[in-house]
Amino acid sequence: MLGAGQLGRMLALAGYPLGLRFQFVDPSADSPAGEVAPLLEADYTSSAALDALATCDVVTYEFENVPVLAVQALERSVPVHPGLRALAVSQDRLLEKRCFRELGIPTAPFFDVASQAELDRALVQTGFPAVLKTRRLGYDGKGQRVLRAASDVAPAFRELGGVPLLLEGFVAFERELSLLAVRGRTGETAFYPLAENHHADGILRLSLAPAPNVTQELTAAAERYGRALLDHLGYFGVLALELFEAKGSLYANEIAPRVHNSGHHTIEGSRTSQFENHLRAVVGLPLGSTEPVGPAAMLNCIGSMPDARAVLAVPDAHLHDYGKVPRDGRKLGHVTLRASDARTLAERLALLRPKIWPGSS
Amino acid sequence: MLGAGQLGRMLALAGYPLGLRFQFVDPSADSPAGEVAPLLEADYTSSAALDALATCDVVTYEFENVPVLAVQALERSVPVHPGLRALAVSQDRLLEKRCFRELGIPTAPFFDVASQAELDRALVQTGFPAVLKTRRLGYDGKGQRVLRAASDVAPAFRELGGVPLLLEGFVAFERELSLLAVRGRTGETAFYPLAENHHADGILRLSLAPAPNVTQELTAAAERYGRALLDHLGYFGVLALELFEAKGSLYANEIAPRVHNSGHHTIEGSRTSQFENHLRAVVGLPLGSTEPVGPAAMLNCIGSMPDARAVLAVPDAHLHDYGKVPRDGRKLGHVTLRASDARTLAERLALLRPKIWPGSS
Numbered sequence: 001m002l003g004a005g006q007l008g009r010m011l012a013l014a015g016y017p018l019g020l021r022f023q024f025v026d027p028s029a030d031s032p033a034g035e036v037a038p039l040l041e042a043d044y045t046s047s048a049a050l051d052a053l054a055t056c057d058v059v060t061y062e063f064e065n066v067p068v069l070a071v072q073a074l075e076r077s078v079p080v081h082p083g084l085r086a087l088a089v090s091q092d093r094l095l096e097k098r099c100f101r102e103l104g105i106p107t108a109p110f111f112d113v114a115s116q117a118e119l120d121r122a123l124v125q126t127g128f129p130a131v132l133k134t135r136r137l138g139y140d141g142k143g144q145r146v147l148r149a150a151s152d153v154a155p156a157f158r159e160l161g162g163v164p165l166l167l168e169g170f171v172a173f174e175r176e177l178s179l180l181a182v183r184g185r186t187g188e189t190a191f192y193p194l195a196e197n198h199h200a201d202g203i204l205r206l207s208l209a210p211a212p213n214v215t216q217e218l219t220a221a222a223e224r225y226g227r228a229l230l231d232h233l234g235y236f237g238v239l240a241l242e243l244f245e246a247k248g249s250l251y252a253n254e255i256a257p258r259v260h261n262s263g264h265h266t267i268e269g270s271r272t273s274q275f276e277n278h279l280r281a282v283v284g285l286p287l288g289s290t291e292p293v294g295p296a297a298m299l300n301c302i303g304s305m306p307d308a309r310a311v312l313a314v315p316d317a318h319l320h321d322y323g324k325v326p327r328d329g330r331k332l333g334h335v336t337l338r339a340s341d342a343r344t345l346a347e348r349l350a351l352l353r354p355k356i357w358p359g360s361s
Numbered sequence: 362m363l364g365a366g367q368l369g370r371m372l373a374l375a376g377y378p379l380g381l382r383f384q385f386v387d388p389s390a391d392s393p394a395g396e397v398a399p400l401l402e403a404d405y406t407s408s409a410a411l412d413a414l415a416t417c418d419v420v421t422y423e424f425e426n427v428p429v430l431a432v433q434a435l436e437r438s439v440p441v442h443p444g445l446r447a448l449a450v451s452q453d454r455l456l457e458k459r460c461f462r463e464l465g466i467p468t469a470p471f472f473d474v475a476s477q478a479e480l481d482r483a484l485v486q487t488g489f490p491a492v493l494k495t496r497r498l499g500y501d502g503k504g505q506r507v508l509r510a511a512s513d514v515a516p517a518f519r520e521l522g523g524v525p526l527l528l529e530g531f532v533a534f535e536r537e538l539s540l541l542a543v544r545g546r547t548g549e550t551a552f553y554p555l556a557e558n559h560h561a562d563g564i565l566r567l568s569l570a571p572a573p574n575v576t577q578e579l580t581a582a583a584e585r586y587g588r589a590l591l592d593h594l595g596y597f598g599v600l601a602l603e604l605f606e607a608k609g610s611l612y613a614n615e616i617a618p619r620v621h622n623s624g625h626h627t628i629e630g631s632r633t634s635q636f637e638n639h640l641r642a643v644v645g646l647p648l649g650s651t652e653p654v655g656p657a658a659m660l661n662c663i664g665s666m667p668d669a670r671a672v673l674a675v676p677d678a679h680l681h682d683y684g685k686v687p688r689d690g691r692k693l694g695h696v697t698l699r700a701s702d703a704r705t706l707a708e709r710l711a712l713l714r715p716k717i718w719p720g721s722s
Contacts, residue, residue: 013374016397018669019682019694036377036397271677271699286673293654308379312647316632321380333380338632 002053002070003062004031004039006322006331007259007275010267011062012037014275020283023056025049032322033062044070054078060237060282064090064257065137081185081236081282086257089233093135093166093254100252103228107252108244109169116157119167123153126169132156135164142202146170171251173244177211177218178262181226182238182277185284189230190277191223192270192290195262195298197242203329205357207262207298209269212342221250229255238263238278261300261331268318268336269296294338295345299356301333310355311335314348363414363431364423365392365400367683367692368620368636371628372423373398375636381644384417386410393683394423405431415439421598421643425451425618426498442546442597442643447618450594454496454527454615461613464589468613469605470530477518480528484514487530493517496525503563507531532612534605538572538579539623542587543599543638546645550591551638552584553631553651556623556659558603564690566718568623568659570630573703582611590616599624599639622661622692629679629697630657655699656706660717662694671716672696675709 001008004026012022012033022037029041042049044067053059054077061071061080064087071087074080089095093110100107111122113132123130128150134143145156157165176199180192193210226241233239240260242253263274272280272288280287304326311319316338324332337352339345362369365387373383373394383398390402403410405428414420415438422432422441425448432448435441450456454471461468472483474493484491489511495504506517518526537560541553554571587602594600601621603614624635633641633649641648665687672680677699685693698713700706 009377013377016370016374016684017679017681019666019680019684021396021684035382272679280673285669288673288679289677305380308646312641312649316650318378318633318649319380320378323377323380323382 001025001033001060001062002044002049002066004028004033004037005062006032006324006333007062008033009036009322010264010273010275010320011060011259011279014267014273015279018276018279018283018285020279023052025053030325032324035323045073050074058282060278061087062258082239082257083234083236086233086235086239086255090255090257091136093133094164096254097166097168099229099232103225103232105225105228105252106249108171111167113165113167116154119153119157119165122167123147126167129170131168131170132160133166133168134160135166171244171246173246173251175211175245176253177214177222177243177245177250178207178260179222179226179241179243180238180260180263180266180274180290181223181230181241182274182281182287182290183230183235184281184287185236186286188287189227190287190290191226192263192266192274193292194219194222194243195265197262201329203300203302203331204261205300205302207265209262209265209296209298210292215248218245218248218250225250225252233257237281238274261334262298264320264334265296265298265336266290267320268338269293269298294340295342296339297337297345297349299335299337299352300331301335301356302331303328305332306335306356311352314352314355315339316348317352362386362394362421362423363405363410363427365389365394365398366423367393367685367694368423369394370397370683371625371636371681372421372620372640375628375634376640379637379640379644379646381640384413386414391686393685396684406434411435419643421639422448423619443600443618444595444597447594447596447600447616451616451618452497454494455525457615458527458529460590460593464586464593466586466589466613467610469532472528474526474528477515480514480518480526483528484508487528490531492529492531493521494527494529495521496527532605532607534607534612536572536606537614538575538583538604538606538611539568539621540583540587540602540604541599541621541624541627541635541651542584542591542602543635543642543648543651544591544596545642545648546597547647549648550588551648551651552587553624553627553635554653555580555583555604556626558623562690564661564663564692565622566661566663568626570623570626570657570659571653576609579606579609579611586611586613594618598642599635622695623659625681625695626657626659626697627651628681629699630654630659655701656703657700658698658706658710660696660698660713661692662696662717663692664689666693667696667717672713675713675716676700677709678713 004024009032024039059080097110176197195207195209196211198206240256244251266273318336321333365385370393385400420441458471537558556568556570557572559567601617605612627634679697682694
């Protein structure tokens, strides 16, 4: 596995029962997966890393910013899933948006921006507000600026400039939903129910799954988009598709070619977790059921971990501590909350929230 | 943790999400837990083992035949749960039976047997059939002989003799049930629903949980016995109590001061697994719900592992491969099967059985 963060850690914990063995590679020695599996501290493109992974039966990655070069080198000797195509598309917001457009998946209007003059021309099309984003290396709200007025333009371009950019028209969405799709090397495709995601400061805080008030039409549209992407990308593994809902329609925001934070609820909330299904998919085992066990909520622990005693005193709350050193804005863990019905879930959520996010209500 | 077998492995996998870290000690380097956590290959009573464990916050054990001496030495510097008392009682069938009797828990009549003459006298009381057992080191049907006629007596005594023995009257039971009880350092006590266990050649093959056709009276009696044991033994952690059901009454067979094979279904079948609850109990976290998610079955893989593809093609089947080298009669893994209702479970069980036990029907 390329990358040894919390996603890698949860993949390893899901894979051991299947009889799988892991080798992680990460440039950082202080990586959550290294606590539960062998970790080689090395650059992804180093010969040490490539040699170690070339002896594996299959290689996968836990984040989309691993160098394409490393995957290209590995593909000569070992299957890598999801493949190069998914990686390349998800590393570049422009390729990603073009891919949506090509597949007939609605998305916000977007414009390739290489200069202030191009930005000015694009803004005529989008109007204000609009979102200026770096084409590469953006996550958790990083590498983007909202332009609300003409006076925002020059400073934002300066701050983000020097790298290729993209201007997106603003979608006045009511909520963010995400779809987790999975396709196995056996040929099966499965979808988890849509999750509803709530952010603060650009970071996911809360997911509700299955998302409340989702029509059959909405689910059908999301799954149609997901299937088109899996097919187009020749994809094996879990794919996350972030969507905006606006006036009953869905707009694709971005994809992640990996397990996703908005799918962490599946560990306790689904018959088979996203982690287990990703592994089943990439090693060629049959997929497990994506059916929910009941309504669930996932709450991220950011910057500091809550008191475990307080969290676990809430009925059917499940703690996931990634074993990371606390730092402001860092995802250190999450808590999954389950209940047999939506009302009980809401009651328990009211109990749990202040224990995880002091000061929130 | 003393012992690094599959129980230790599953405890570690359940403990990582809680933010726990593990150090295992086992005389064998080829131990399933060693694949997922640091393992010190050493005798339990070696100073290397005792020094390594003395630096931990809490020590527990994954099987009941660890030397009492090791636990006595450790207790001077670190809390060990479940404690010395539970360990001593469960290591000696005579102490165990006396403990049942003292607590008013029905059990088969039993007699301490040190000589052939004592055995003959005891057989007058029990009649045939009766079961002759070694007082110590018995598990999975080992260290016992059924005496069906006078001609069985001398050979059985010779075979088992040389060590302290116990003669037990035969209980003509209809089925074996097991209770998993857990008490936390927080003071809470919880019980999983009774499981129904099926053996072949003295080894557990199949557990059904919750056990079908269990009356409220039966559950209440089992939980009364479980609670009496937890209290009497000053117990923290998961305790397994094996029971025979005969004509609507329960007879205690034996206890195991640890997580138990008949509780493996709780990983997917319960809101909180026995492994997680054992850890929560011994480290002082609140216990999790022991409520079942739905009906479940657990099938042991003995001697050889089934084809993973075939197993996982059965809906809601979950594979647990312990990563062990195959050997006749060795527990190599298990499969948990779930369903939303008993009928569907039975249908899926019919699909799954031949994949795990070829030749069974």
